[in-house]
Amino acid sequence: MRKIRKRMVTVCIVITAGLLLLAGRLADLQLFNTEHFGRHHINLIEESVQQRTQSVLINNGRGSMLDRNGTSLSGGDEPSLVLFPFIRGLDWPGKEISRITGMSEGILISLVSRADEPLILAKKDGAELTPNDLDQINSLKFPGIYGVMVQTSSAERPAPHLTGFTAEMPEVMKTRYPEKKLPVNTKIGASGLQKAFDEFLLPESETRLLYHVDGNGNPLFGVNVKYIADSSSHYPVQIKTTIDEENQRVMEEILSSSPIQKGGAVLLDIQSNGILAMASKPELDPNGDGSGMKNYMLESMKPGSVFKIVTAAAAIESGLDHPSARYNCDLNPYGAPEEDRQLGTLDFDKSFSRSCNYTYNILSNELIKKDPDYLEKTAANLGLLEPAGWSGPVFHYSLFKQLPEEKGGTVWKDERDKGSKKAVAQAAIGQKDVQATPLAIANMMASIARGGEKMTVKAVEEILYKNGTVMYRFPDQEQPGPSIDRYTVQKLQKLLRLVVEDEKGTGSKFRSLPFLTAGKSGTAETGKKDVSGQNLINKWFAGYFPSDNPKYALVVLDADTVASRASANQVFYDLAAAIGSGS
Structure with a gap:
C-alpha cells in the first residue's frame, strides 16, 4: 500500500511538473516573448494575424x-487585376471584367473557382490593362475585385x-x-x-x-477588404x-553573343566619370554554384601589356623616350630570340603601338636604377593601386563606399624581386605580381583622355525621396594623391592614338570605326591551363573614343581564355561601334 501511494505521489509530481512547464511555455509564448520568439525573434502576434488573413x-x-x-x-509597377477567392460565392460581374481585361469570362470563372489565395492577373496572364482600365474596374465597386498597380521585378x-x-x-x-x-x-x-x-x-x-x-478560407466580418x-x-x-539603360542593354546583348565566358566590360562617361554600363560574365545567379557571383569588373586581374602605359609614363617623365633610340624587337622580354613574334627594330613610339616587350625590359631596368619604387609610384599616380570608386562622408557614415566590393591593385608582393632583372622586366609588361581591376584601368583611360585630371568613379548620382526631391547628391570628387604631369599625358594620348593609327599597331582593327579611337591591348599569362592543356590568358583592350573629342572610356576583359578564341578586341569594336554611333 505504501509503495502504491509512493508511486501515485511520484506520478502526481511528474504531472504537476509537466503542467508547470507547459504553463511556463504558454506564458513565454503569450506574455513574455510574443514579439521576439526564438532565435529568429519571430513576432508571434504578427504571425497569428497572418494565419487568419x-x-x-x-x-x-x-x-x-x-x-x-x-x-x-x-x-516597376504594372497594371493588374486582383480577384479574391471569396467572390466565387457571390454574383460577381464576370462579363464586365472580361470586357475590360480582354480575358475570357470562362477562364476567369475557372481561375477563381480553383483559387486558394488572391489572384493577381497582369499582362503575362492575358490581362491587357491600362491605368484607365483600373479606374473602370474600381468603379464597379464590387468587394473582392480591384484594379491596382502591382510592383514587379524583372x-x-x-x-x-x-x-x-x-x-x-x-x-x-x-x-x-x-x-x-x-x-x-x-x-x-x-x-x-x-x-x-x-x-x-x-x-x-x-x-x-x-x-x-x-x-475554411471564408471571409470574416463580411467581405471587408482593407488597403494597407x-x-x-x-x-x-x-x-x-549613373547607368544608362540603353547602353547597358547594348553591352549585355553584345557580351551574351560573344565567346567571353569570364570577364566583361565597363563603360565610363569621361566628363562626369560615372559608370554608364557595366557587365560581368558568368551571369549573376544567386542560386547557382557561385561562379557567377563575382563582379569581375571590380576584381584585380593581371593586365598584361595594358600596364605598359605605366612604364611608358615613367620613361617619359624620366626623359627616356628618346626619338633616336632603337630597340631590337626580335628579342623576347629577357633578351633572347623571340621565336613567335618578329617585329624588327623599333623606336619608342612604335614599340608601344606594336607592344614590343624587349623595349620595356631595357626601359624598366634603367628606371629601377634611378628609383627602385618608380613602378608603384607611377601606377599610383595613374590611379591603379587604390579602389577607384567614390568614397567619403555621407550622413552618419564617416567613409561611405559606393563600391565596397572593389579590390585594389598591386605591383610587387616581394620587394626583393626588384633586384632581379627578369622580375623587373615581367612587372614592366604587367606580369609577375602586377594586378589591377578593369574599373581602375577604365578610370586611368578616362583620366588620360581628360588631360590628366584624376576623379573617383561614381555608380550613383543621387539619393531621392519618394516625391523626387534630393536627399543627398554625391559630389564630383578628385582622386587623392599626385598625378602625372601635363606633358606626359599629352605624350600618352599620342601613343594611345598610334596603337590604332599604326597599320601594324595592336589596335589597327579600330581604324575602320567611323570615329577616331585610342587605346592599348593587353595579353597576360595566367599560369593556368584548360582541360586540353592549352595556356590560359587574360586578353584586354582598354581605350577611349572619339579620341579627338573624348566621351567614353571602355575596357573589355576576356579572362582565362585561350589565344585562339580571345575576343576582347572584337567585343570592344562592337561596343564602340554601337555606343559611339548612337551618341
Whole structure:
C-alpha cells in the first residue's frame, strides 16, 4: 500500500511538473516573448494575424533603383487585376471584367473557382490593362475585385552584378541592424549597390490588400477588404544611378553573343566619370554554384601589356623616350630570340603601338636604377593601386563606399624581386605580381583622355525621396594623391592614338570605326591551363573614343581564355561601334 501511494505521489509530481512547464511555455509564448520568439525573434502576434488573413502584396516598401534618366532598373509597377477567392460565392460581374481585361469570362470563372489565395492577373496572364482600365474596374465597386498597380521585378533586369540582389538573411540582418525591429522575412541587400545602399533602401512599411478568413478560407466580418499603405511622401527612397539603360542593354546583348565566358566590360562617361554600363560574365545567379557571383569588373586581374602605359609614363617623365633610340624587337622580354613574334627594330613610339616587350625590359631596368619604387609610384599616380570608386562622408557614415566590393591593385608582393632583372622586366609588361581591376584601368583611360585630371568613379548620382526631391547628391570628387604631369599625358594620348593609327599597331582593327579611337591591348599569362592543356590568358583592350573629342572610356576583359578564341578586341569594336554611333 505504501509503495502504491509512493508511486501515485511520484506520478502526481511528474504531472504537476509537466503542467508547470507547459504553463511556463504558454506564458513565454503569450506574455513574455510574443514579439521576439526564438532565435529568429519571430513576432508571434504578427504571425497569428497572418494565419487568419489572405493578402496581396502590392509593394514591399523597399526603395528602388533608377538609371540616370529616371528609368526603373528594378522592375516597376504594372497594371493588374486582383480577384479574391471569396467572390466565387457571390454574383460577381464576370462579363464586365472580361470586357475590360480582354480575358475570357470562362477562364476567369475557372481561375477563381480553383483559387486558394488572391489572384493577381497582369499582362503575362492575358490581362491587357491600362491605368484607365483600373479606374473602370474600381468603379464597379464590387468587394473582392480591384484594379491596382502591382510592383514587379524583372528577371532580366539590367546591370545585375552592379546593382546586386536582395535575400532573406535573418542572422545577417540581426548583425547588420541590431537596433532595428524588422520582420524576420525582410529581404536585405546581399551584393552590389543593393548591399552598399541597404540602410537607405530598407522598407518602412508594405502596401497590401487584405481580408480576414476563417478556417475554411471564408471571409470574416463580411467581405471587408482593407488597403494597407504608408502615406509618407518621402519613403521609400530611390537610388538614382549613373547607368544608362540603353547602353547597358547594348553591352549585355553584345557580351551574351560573344565567346567571353569570364570577364566583361565597363563603360565610363569621361566628363562626369560615372559608370554608364557595366557587365560581368558568368551571369549573376544567386542560386547557382557561385561562379557567377563575382563582379569581375571590380576584381584585380593581371593586365598584361595594358600596364605598359605605366612604364611608358615613367620613361617619359624620366626623359627616356628618346626619338633616336632603337630597340631590337626580335628579342623576347629577357633578351633572347623571340621565336613567335618578329617585329624588327623599333623606336619608342612604335614599340608601344606594336607592344614590343624587349623595349620595356631595357626601359624598366634603367628606371629601377634611378628609383627602385618608380613602378608603384607611377601606377599610383595613374590611379591603379587604390579602389577607384567614390568614397567619403555621407550622413552618419564617416567613409561611405559606393563600391565596397572593389579590390585594389598591386605591383610587387616581394620587394626583393626588384633586384632581379627578369622580375623587373615581367612587372614592366604587367606580369609577375602586377594586378589591377578593369574599373581602375577604365578610370586611368578616362583620366588620360581628360588631360590628366584624376576623379573617383561614381555608380550613383543621387539619393531621392519618394516625391523626387534630393536627399543627398554625391559630389564630383578628385582622386587623392599626385598625378602625372601635363606633358606626359599629352605624350600618352599620342601613343594611345598610334596603337590604332599604326597599320601594324595592336589596335589597327579600330581604324575602320567611323570615329577616331585610342587605346592599348593587353595579353597576360595566367599560369593556368584548360582541360586540353592549352595556356590560359587574360586578353584586354582598354581605350577611349572619339579620341579627338573624348566621351567614353571602355575596357573589355576576356579572362582565362585561350589565344585562339580571345575576343576582347572584337567585343570592344562592337561596343564602340554601337555606343559611339548612337551618341
